[in-house]
Each structure stands twice: as C-alpha cells, then as structure tokens.
Amino acid sequence: MKVPMKSILVITPDKAVSQAIGAALGGDPAIKLDTKSSTLTQLNGQAVKFAQEHDFIIFDTDPGNEADIHAIEALAQNRRDGTILLALASGDISLADARKLTRAGVDEVLPYPITGAELTEQLERLGKKAVPETRSAPGRIGRVIAVAQARGGSGATTVALNLADALTGKSGFLHKADKHSVALVDFDLQFGTIGSALDLEEQDALLKLAQDGTVPDLRFLEQTMTKLPGGLNVLPAPSKFAPVDALRNDQVAAILDLLRQTNDYVVVDLPRALVSWVEPVIEEADELLIVTDLTVPSVRHARRLMDFFKTVNIGLTVTIVVNREGRPLMRTSVQKEAAAALDSKLEFWLPADDKAARAAVDQGKPLFSVASRSPLTKAIGQLAKAITKALPAAARVGAAK
Ligand SMILES: Nc1ncnc2c1ncn2[C@@H]1O[C@H](COP(=O)(O)OP(=O)(O)OP(=O)(O)O)[C@@H](O)[C@H]1O
Ligand SMILES: [Mg+2]
Structure with a gap:
C-alpha cells in the first residue's frame, strides 16, 4: 500500500x-x-x-x-x-x-x-x-446566498450584511458550536455601500480586476478582502465609478468558486441591473433572497425577478424577505394577495427599526454590534438560523451541495 x-x-x-x-x-x-x-x-x-x-x-x-x-x-x-x-x-x-x-x-x-x-x-x-x-476534498464547498432587491432602497444591503454577520455564529443566534467563516461580496458595483457600512478603507480591487481583465486567484482575494474579527471576510464594491458591465462571467465565477472553497457561506449583494455576469452568481446560488415591501409595484417586480432568475437556475430556492413590516398575527388581504402573487408562504418579516438601522450606519458596524437586542437584529438572526438549517455548512455534513 x-x-x-x-x-x-x-x-x-x-x-x-x-x-x-x-x-x-x-x-x-x-x-x-x-x-x-x-x-x-x-x-x-x-x-x-x-x-x-x-x-x-x-x-x-x-x-x-x-x-x-x-x-x-x-x-x-x-x-x-x-x-x-x-x-x-x-x-x-x-x-x-x-x-x-x-x-x-x-x-x-x-x-x-x-x-x-x-x-x-x-x-x-x-x-x-x-x-x-x-x-x-478540494476544500470546503460553501453555500452561496444571493440577495436581490425588489426596488431601490428596499433593504437588500442591510439584509446581506447583517445576515452574513449572523451566519458567522458569533452573535449567538445559531447553535453554540456553529462558528462559520463567511464571505460577504458587494457586487453592487456602482452603488455598493457595504464598504462604508462597515467603515472599511476604500479600495478598488473589483475595478482593477475589471480593468486588467484577469481571472482572480486565491492570493488576489486574500490580499484584497478585509477580514473582520469573528469570521467575516468582506469584498467591497469599488469606491471609484465602474461601468456596470465591467466584469466578465468567468471572473465572477472564479471569485465565487474560490470563496466557496474557503468559506462556509458566501453572501452576495447583487447589483440592481441584471447584467450578464449576474448569471454565474445565480447559477452557483443555493438560495436567492428577494428583499421587498408589499406595495403592488414591489411585489410585481419581485415576481418578475423570481421568474427571470429561475430561467437561469431552474432549481433555485427563492425566499421572499418582507422588510419594514413585522410578522403579522393575522394577515391582511394585501398580505394574502402578495403571498399568492409571490407563490410564497412569506415566512420572513423584518420590522421597521429606524433607530437601530440608523445607529448601525452611523457607527459603520453591523446591527448586532450596535443594537443586539433590537427586533430587526433578532429577525435577521432568525433568518440566519433558518438558512443554516436548510443549508447546513457543507464542511459539517461532509458533502458538496
Ligand atoms: N427594517 C428597516 N428598518 C429601518 N430602516 C431600514 C430597514 N431596512 C433598511 N433600512 C434602511 O434603509 C436604507 C436602505 O437600505 P439598504 O441600503 O439596505 O437598501 P438597498 O435595497 O440595498 O438599497 P440600494 O438600492 O441603495 O442598494 C438604509 O438607510 C437602511 O439603514
Ligand atoms: Mg444596496
């Protein structure tokens, strides 16, 4: 032998x-x-x-x-x-x-x-x-969770960032032993705010990648990503203007592949525009979250997004996250209609919490660090818990997706 x-x-x-x-x-x-x-x-x-x-x-x-x-x-x-x-x-x-x-x-x-x-x-x-x-095993096979918005300002970035933070497990929302390495990628190339929301130094790694046309390797990501204490690795959007179609599909696919090998979860904040390079993200995604309110235009747009993304990845699990509305005890007719239009049970509701949201933005920190007990923080913690249950860290179950 x-x-x-x-x-x-x-x-x-x-x-x-x-x-x-x-x-x-x-x-x-x-x-x-x-x-x-x-x-x-x-x-x-x-x-x-x-x-x-x-x-x-x-x-x-x-x-x-x-x-x-x-x-x-x-x-x-x-x-x-x-x-x-x-x-x-x-x-x-x-x-x-x-x-x-x-x-x-x-x-x-x-x-x-x-x-x-x-x-x-x-x-x-x-x-x-x-x-x-x-x-x-070549490495971990991290789970990819993409976050989209039904309209500008619907709260997608807030969900992506704080979900990623909660998925690390440091905030106590998950089972005690569940400590994960999590990558948070701001692919909202032009309007991305994750860097400033976490008070990170400005950097233009994604812009440089777009300009050079190179396919990134692990070293590139290690040098450019900011590691926060607690296991969150962040790739912010460029601070300078980048054309929205600046990235190629193979570059985006390489970023995700590498991050999946080194993290248990990869959370992606998607751009507003449906550019071609969004496709590899959707192809690799284990779950897509659409953050929306329940106004008619938002629900319609959420439905269109859902249908479009399912043409890219037929098996994609889509989860609707209703933002700025606490979970209702009794559903109104509007809420019932929205659930039917979205073909969703509407399981996740995030209450409006201006004070906590504002404090997080002002201090450049995740919600948990500034308002650990706020209803909004807890609701995102519950979302993280449900995701880890549906998509356990692959390293733990010892299998690819
Ligand atoms: N549940 C909430 N309660 C109170 N404020 C919130 C809530 N969710 C988000 N916000 C605030 O609303 C604003 C927009 O949120 P966010 O940036 O997350 O949305 P977005 O969908 O990513 O927007 P953009 O179109 O700019 O990408 C931010 O100031 C954020 O702090
Ligand atoms: Mg955003």
Missing part, C-alpha cells in the same frame, strides 16, 4: 524547536517538512495561505499574547478542510491557557519539549482523522 504523503509546516522563531522537530520527522519519506522561521503574528495573512497547503501546522505560541490568539483564529477559519493545527506550549501550561488555544481553533496542544516518538505518535493519531478528508 502506498503511504500517503503528509505535508507539515513548522512555524517558530526558535531554531532549537525547528531543529528538534526536523530531527524527529525529517527522516520520514512520507513526510514533507517545511519550516518558517517566524512567529505566527509576524507571518500575518501569509499564514492563512499556508493553511491551504499543509496537512499539519505546528507552531509555538504564547497563549497570553492576544495577537497570537487572533492569528490562530484566522488560521483556523481559513484552513483547508482537515488541516490540523498543533500548538507547542511549555509542559506546565495552565488548563485555562490550553483551553484558550483550543477555543481559538487549535486541534491539539502538545507539550514542549516533546520527544520524536511522541510527536510521530500524535501526528499519526491525528492524521488518521485528517488524511482521508484532505486527500479527497
């Missing part, structure tokens, strides 16, 4: 540590060993790239160092499925510190110094879990 090759990366500024591990594992032909002479924090975003390329990452760390903990969290959230994170810590590490490391995403805390035999044994034990997955 051919022994599968395992690739191991050791990150440590301490030569003695890397030499000891090298001596313990270097002779094994089934192991490919790389070393980076650096701390995790110094490697910064680069470490995330390495997490995509190795089966095991071994690093030494100080649990008291907050920057290190953040670096571990980023590594854990962005690792390829099955990549195992091993932290080396001095033998007398406290239980509280060890727990801090595992909470950040470390799979195992190994006492250091460690003998070669102990290390090999640990790798073998952990590798049994890891190897089959890493060899068969």
